[in-house]
Amino acid sequence: MSEENKENNDNPLNTGPISRRDxxxxxxxxxxxxxAMVAALSPLKQLEDTFDMEEFVQKHYKELTPKEMEGVxxxxxxxxxxKYGTTPNVQDIKPQEGVEFSYALNLSRCIGCRRCVHACVDENNQSRSPEVQYIRVLKMPQGTMDMEKGDHHYNVKKVPEEGHFYMPVQCHQCEKPPCxxxxxxxxxxxxPDGITVIDYDWCIGCRYCEAACPYWARRFNFSEPSIPKEKINPxxxxLSNRPRSKGVMEKCHFCLQRTREGKLPACLEVCPTGSRTFGNILDPESEISYILKNKRVFVxxxxxxxxPRFFYYFDK
Amino acid sequence: MNSSKKYYWPIIIVFVLLALSFVLDMWGKPIKIKQNPTVDSKFLSHDTVRDPLVHGAKIEQAGFKYNCNECHAYLQPPETPKKLIGAHQHIVLKHGINDNCFKCHHRTKRESLVDIYGTEVPFKQSAQLCQKCHGPKYRDWKAGVHGRPSGYWDKTKGETIKPTCAACHNPHAPKFQPIEPAPAPAGNH
Structure with missing residues (x-):
């Protein structure tokens, strides 16, 4: 090695000619x-599936033109x-004129069989593992309305149990929603039809609404929801049951995809005791109006x- | 040899190992999510808890189907039978003070029911019989508030299907029987 090269090697900042070996x-x-740096960034590859540029630049639901909505x-x-291998029929059904939804539940008849909980999960494409459920059926000791005494983890062979009544709680679609x-x-x-909805693409997942809700009605997707492919409701x-992503809020929306088409909600149809009544409160002939006129309802x-637009009553 | 030179190989090896570890995602604990079992489809069924027998009772014994009159043309039970025999053995009578067969069943026409005024009521219209005693409940059922509806709330788009009394209540023991509840929340949400 020449004298000059040796000098160059001693000083790494020297930009002069270097040896082939160096x-x-x-x-x-x-x-x-x-x-290594590129590899360190490799977790970003997982974003490919969740991050969508079109979704990222998408406008707020209320600002979307019909044409833009079609694209969305x-x-x-x-x-x-x-993701699921089924072709869904994704719609955006608008609220009907002159319709305001209300729900009533007969606590004397509810036996706490939790059919409503699972029918809801089935209809609304909620995550199965981890579990997201919109309805919480509280088992309450008779003689109190203290919700602190309610238990929704009861696991027994047969319901109803002696000395208890059951109170399903879901989103009450409040007229003055704190969420x-x-x-x-x-x-x-x-x-306008009274349903409080969520734009899942706009939600930032701060969970303020969950904290604000006095009925514990809002649920958060802590991880990527998982739904078996054959269980997807197309x-x-x-605004209602399209699959959600990780980090967004969701809650009961009175089965908007059904009720805005005139059908009854899934939790009501599955109820074996017929404790639930749903309808248009603005129609004086509707079943729900009959209950509000004839039964002693409370919220x-x-x-x-x-x-709330969700009423309870006792009526044997 | 220069002192900085001897660190070249260790640095290269560390970098390569790091690169490998990142690609193979060896850092951090993977999130373990408990897989919940699928809910049995029987909990999602829309069927009523029992068959309302709108076409009358079906008696099947040893593979043969009978209608009621085949036996009752010959057999006339007493007013208040002490023991239920034959095809009636499975019947548990728990209908309060209504403990007499002929308060609801027709004495001579077994394929029909009879109301308290002696009017014949076909099985299809059993609600007409129930309402003679359960007026307020019948009124609620008529209004669509008692019973389990399905179909449409909006009458302009479709009809609301209202099953009859006997679809949920066993006329011989009308109290709604306890049933198995669907699984409790898994608690991992």
């Missing part, structure tokens, strides 16, 4: 370093087809001032 060695370090629905359908008030990004709002709606946590 070039290869430094090159190897550099290449392996870059490779097509995109959702494509995504669902890719809507606290949303910092307006991802949740009340529709009848989907943008949960009236003092919260939320004006």
């Amino acid at each position: 070039f290869l060695k430094r090159g190897a370090v550099l290449t392996s370093g870059i490779t 629905l097509k995109r959702i359908a494509k995504k669902v087809e890719k 809507v008030k606290v949303c910092p990004v307006e991802a949740t709002w009340q529709e 009848n989907m709606n943008y 949960l946590k009236e003092e919260a001032g939320t004006l």
Whole structure:
């Protein structure tokens, strides 16, 4: 090695000519370093499935033009087809004129069989593992309305049990929803037919609404929802039962995809005791109006001032 | 030899190992999510808890089908039978003070029912018989508030299907029987 080269090797910052050996060695370090860095970023590959540029730049639900909405629905359908292998019918059904939904539940008749809980999961494409359920059936000791005494983990052979009554609790679709008030990004709002909905693409997952709800009605997707492929319900709606992603809120929406088409909600149809009544409160001839006129109904946590659209009553 | 040179190989090896570990995703604990069992489809069934027998009772013994009159043309039971025999053995009578067969069943026409005024009521319209005693419940059922509806709430788009009384209540023991509840929440949400 010449005197000049030796000098160059001593000073790594020297940009002068270097030996072939040094070039290869430094090159190897550099290449392996870059490779390691790129590899360190490899978890970002997983984002490919969840991150969607179109979704990222999508406007708020209320600002979407009908044409843009068409594109959005097509995109959702494509995504669902890719993930679950079924072609869904994704729609965006608008609320009907002169319709305001209300729900009533007869506590004397409810036997706590939890059919409603699972029919809801089946209809609304909720995650099975981890479990997301919109309805919580509280087992309450007779003689109290203290919800602190309610237990929804009861596991018995036969229901009803002696000395208890059962109180299913789900979203009450309040007229003054505290969850809507606290949303910092307006991802949740009340529709003209009384249903409080969530734009799952707009939700940032801050869970303020979950904390604000006095009925514990909101559920959060802590991890990527998993639904068996054969269990997917292809009848989907943008604001209701289309598959959600990790990190968004969801809750009962009175089976919007069914009820806006005139059908009854899934939890009502499956109830073997017929404890549930659903209908249009603006129609004086409807079943729900009959109950409000003839039964002694009450709402949960009236003092919260939320004006729920979900009524309970006792009636043997 | 230069002192910085001897670190080249260890650095390269560390980098390569790191690269390998990142690609194979060896860092951090994988999230373990408990897989919940699928819910039995019987809990999702829309069937009523029993068959309302709208076409009358079907008696089947040893593979032969009978209708009621085949026996009752010859056999006339007493007013208040002490023991239920033959095809009636499975019947548990727990209908409060209504403990007499002929308060509901027709004395001579076995394929029909009879109301308290002696009017013949076909099995198909059994609700007409029940309402003679259970007026307020019948009124609620008529209004669509008692019973388990299915179909449409919006009458302009479709009809609401209302099963009859006997679809949920066994006329011989009308109290709704306890049933098996669907699985409890798994608690991993």
